[in-house]
Amino acid sequence: MERIPILKMGNFLLVTIQVDMYDGLAMTLQDDLTNRIAQTQAHGVLIDISALDIVDSFIGRILANIARMSRVMDAQTVVVGMQPAVAITLVELGLSLTGIRTALNVEKGMALLRSSLNETTNQVAATKWRADDDAED
Amino acid sequence: MKPQIRSLPLNGVQMTMQKTETINIQSSGDVVLVRQAVRLLAVEIGFGLVDQTKIVTAASELARNTLDYGGGGTVKLETLQEGRRRGLRLTFEDRGPGIPDIELALKDGFTTGSGLGMGLSGAKRLANEFEIQSAVGEGTRVIIVRWK
Numbered sequence: 115m116e117r118i119p120i121l122k123m124g125n126f127l128l129v130t131i132q133v134d135m136y137d138g139l140a141m142t143l144q145d146d147l148t149n150r151i152a153q154t155q156a157h158g159v160l161i162d163i164s165a166l167d168i169v170d171s172f173i174g175r176i177l178a179n180i181a182r183m184s185r186v187m188d189a190q191t192v193v194v195g196m197q198p199a200v201a202i203t204l205v206e207l208g209l210s211l212t213g214i215r216t217a218l219n220v221e222k223g224m225a226l227l228r229s230s231l232n233e234t235t236n237q238v239a240a241t242k243w244r245a246d247d248d249a250e251d
Numbered sequence: 252m253k254p255q256i257r258s259l260p261l262n263g264v265q266m267t268m269q270k271t272e273t274i275n276i277q278s279s280g281d282v283v284l285v286r287q288a289v290r291l292l293a294v295e296i297g298f299g300l301v302d303q304t305k306i307v308t309a310a311s312e313l314a315r316n317t318l319d320y321g322g323g324g325t326v327k328l329e330t331l332q333e334g335r336r337r338g339l340r341l342t343f344e345d346r347g348p349g350i351p352d353i354e355l356a357l358k359d360g361f362t363t364g365s366g367l368g369m370g371l372s373g374a375k376r377l378a379n380e381f382e383i384q385s386a387v388g389e390g391t392r393v394i395i396v397r398w399k
Contacts, residue, residue, distance in 0.1 A: 134283040134286065134287075136279035136280060136282070136283060137279045167290075167307070168286065168304055168307050168311060169308075170308050170311040170370075171312060171366060171367045171369045171373065172311070172315055172366075174369075175366065175367055197304075199300045199301045199303075199304040200304060202301055202305075203304045206376050206377055207308060207312070207369060207373035207374075207376065208372060208373045208376065209367070209373070
């Protein structure tokens with residue numbers, strides 16, 4: 115059976131979509147990815163779509179679903195590498211990929227994930243600090 | 252260049268069809284085949300990358316509609332020549348349940364299925380010409396044309 119490989123890079127998972135997506139493959143990817151998030155406790159997922167020469171509403175829906183599933187499992191998703199012609203077409207098609215974060219390439223996507231994870235960590239630390247403070251009072 | 256609903260000049264004086272090909276749409280894999288065939292013709296006609304992407308995306312949406320809502324059908328691909336300009340016409344046909352309210356079906360976000368409701372309206376925006384005929388209980392035909 116055809117599968118889309120999921121690579122682990124530090125805290126993140128990298129999914130590179132290089133083949134034409136169809137229903138079965140999309141379902142397998144959603145399954146595999148949620149399992150890998152649970153296994154690796156990854157906090158970020160990068161989906162590289164630079165090899166896709168179109169994004170239609172079917173793929174748009176898959177990307178949105180993956181982002182939502184990851185979110186529920188405490189991982190953030192960034193879609194990277196969209197080709198300019200695809201972006202132009204996507205907007206005209208009427209899809210704005212609301213709720214999906216994007217970056218120009220994998221490197222920028224990783225930087226985005228890192229900075230947003232740091233923010234979260236800082237917030238958690240700050241909350242903990244305040245909690246400790248309160249406990250002392 | 253705005254897409255519009257209108258009759259296509261099928262008996263146009265100067266318009267000639269140059270190449271015809273029909274593909275069956277019965278599975279998700281066939282949708283992929285449709286995309287590839289449309290891409291090949293678009294390249295052959297000399298469409299730029301953005302125009303290629305638009306017509307292939309529109310074809311993908313309509314092929315999926317044919318499959319999901321029409322229960323499968325066919326698409327006819329034709330290259331056109333009208334004077335100096337060249338174009339690509341795609342005719343999607345199914346013998347499915349038909350669309351009771353076409354205006355509603357063309358609204359952004361409207362869907363009777365699990366999709367996003369952007370397929371039909373989006374495909375219309377991505378084409379230069381768009382025509383839809385549907386009869387409840389008989390089927391649906393959608394025709395789009397993109398000119399170079």
